[in-house]
Amino acid sequence: MQLVLEKRAERSNTIALVSPLIAIGLTIVTMTILFAILGKNPLLALQAYFIAPLTDSYSLQEIAVKATPLVMIAIGLSLCYLANVWNIGAEGQFLIGAVAGSWIAVKTQGTDAGAWVLPAMFVLAAAAGALYALIPAICKVKFGASEILTSLMLVYVADLFLDYLVRGPWRDPQGFNFPTTAEFDPVATVPLLIEGGRLHLGSIIALLVVAAAAILLGRTIKGFEIRVVGAAPRAARFGGFNSNQLILLTFAISGALAGLAGIIEVAGPVGHLQPGISPGYGFTAIIVAFLGRLNPIGILIAGLFLALTFIGGEQAQIAMKIPLDVTKVFQGILLFYVLACDSLILYRFKLVFPNRQVARGTG
């Protein structure tokens, strides 16, 4: 007798809906065991992780701040993944957007430039992110190069380019040689929504992006095209959809959103350009996109959930003296279960008895 995975005749929509919940449930069970092994009270630990951050406005704000770039990037990535193209380089597009937008901030520093500065930074950042994402897209369309590799490798190029700028031409002259630009002027800074808090305009923009993506995918022909090209490429060809054009489009949109997220992060919570502005947002957003089932609302929830694990992980570090590594283990386990449970959408477990298998083989 053995347990095998058998392909389902059609995908199970029920499982598709509950699989993230099963994954979260399994993660919590695993973490409970892990906390117990570490000698921590699992209930208190889970309380610090999941409940405490939801109980005060400060932590809620922090969750929103943290989720903002994740959600924006993940929305863009989901369009690519729905169309079955693999943009792995959102981190690079994020950085290039941050650099491009910062260019305006740096050049207008100390001048009496008006309120046009911030919108111009946003536009330039989105354009730069889109153009940067188009490099792997064009390489794929023209030369058949793997967009997974090219987009990933461009991350390092962007990282080093940013590094060069803040160590060289854009370095703050008053900054004692430290690799950072001067603090941006107020006109080049994302406005805060709550006085004394950290919640900023970017979170509103992220919500608008979610809404726009929901409309694009649910109500427009383009959205339909994206989904058909991804789900049934042959059918899409017969239908006359141009898959190359869609590759370029989805890459451009996801690049633009990552770039916009980049400048919002730099002109918002950070306030200046420096290396290390992204603790891997572009990569974490891949988790968010899949955790959210490539669905805009799902991504919003997944982004908030992942942000919760960051904030909660920190509070657990403080309140329970739980090491930081446990937070990372937690996120890894979560992704593992999500992917594992996803296989149940297309497959199901089946008990197979070897003698019957043999009989079928010979017959």
Added chain:
Amino acid sequence: MRKTLLALAAGLLLAGSVSAASAADKLKVGFIYLGPVGDLGWTYQHELARQALVKELGDKIETTFLENVPEGPDAERSIEQLVRAGNKLIFTTSFGYMDPTLKVAKKYPNVHFEHATGYKRDKNMSTYSAKWYQGRYIQGLIAAKMSKSGVLGYIGSFPIPEVVSGINATILAAQTINPNIKVKIIWANTWFDPGKEADAAKALIDQGADVIMQHTDSPAAMQIASERGKFAFGQDSEMIKFGPKTQLTSILDTWAPYYIARVKAELDGSWKSEDSWGGLDSHMFAMAPYTNMPDDVKKIAEDAQAAITAGKLHPFKCPVIGQDGKEIECKGGANLADGQILGMNFYVKGIDDKLPGK
């Protein structure tokens, strides 16, 4: 079953809040660390000092640390989390936390902050650092004596004044022994990346360096020098176990006396915002035992250490000649002024390299 679980949960939560209440009388002291506590370098030394602090004042304080906090957008939140958890004195232990610390300090005027190695202060935000260039000067003397090839290898982290002044102090010292001493510099552009640091050490040795010095935090360079049979200096902490036949000495960050003094000040209400920049005389750092060298070299090192500690020897004694051959303006009487050292952005004569970004 469900009811039992709920009761259990409530009981546990209650137990948690009771223990929190008994801890509330203690002063809460928080730490933000750049690396993992086990980096064996920079963060490790802060962690050792925290442990010494707990040993000394453990009955009056409760400490918390957050490790591996990147010097980016997350730092501000991490610091604020410590404030919100009730910490009244918070040490942020890397330069990159300067602006985030300042932001949080402005928001919470009743909480006191101590920022390591920065230059921005406020009513409730002190800075503290050490005059490591004094230790570098001693290392420069030893290096020049021990090098057969006359080429020193220097692994820089970032071209910031602290590091640049360390390189200059090294060379000024080495030139007093060997006027033709050469130094090869590699910028690792990181504080902690054992892989990169090892590569840098290999490259320097391949370029002829036979004494390796570093301003990065891991023992990787020490291990490479040990493999290749060269000499090296440790950084931040005692690294002799990574090169028993290799380490000449090491600059040891000894934060414990400062941390204990500041926490005591906080406890008795005498804490004030200050700028502490301590040298060998203040025990803000120490030199590891002088090992793997002949007695005459050891004597030179010990004499220099005694002279610096007594204030008789200053590494940046005027005249200091810049790389371009021009004399640096002497703003501190007989020596360069502290401000000139804290903002040092030039190489001295004899360094055959270009300062990045210059």
